[in-house]
Amino acid sequence: xxxxxxxxxxxxxxxxxxxxxxxxxxxxxxxxxxxxxxxxxxxxxxxxxxxx
Numbered sequence: 001x002x003x004x005x006x007x008x009x010x011x012x013x014x015x016x017x018x019x020x021x022x023x024x025x026x027x028x029x030x031x032x033x034x035x036x037x038x039x040x041x042x043x044x045x046x047x048x049x050x051x052x
Contacts, residue, residue: 001031004040005048 003013010024017024032043 001047
């Protein structure tokens with residue numbers, strides 16, 4: 001999730017972690033589901049409340 005807060009795209013994250021973009025998207029969706037949200041903005045607020 002640190003890479004998400006840095007503003008990297010799914011493609012960039014996948015390249016850095018040597019996984020597929022689909023895997024990155026799945027993890028992002030799972031994190032949003034745990035927060036009960038569909039918005040990346042809410043995920044970013046949760047991960048870094050000072051920056052929001």
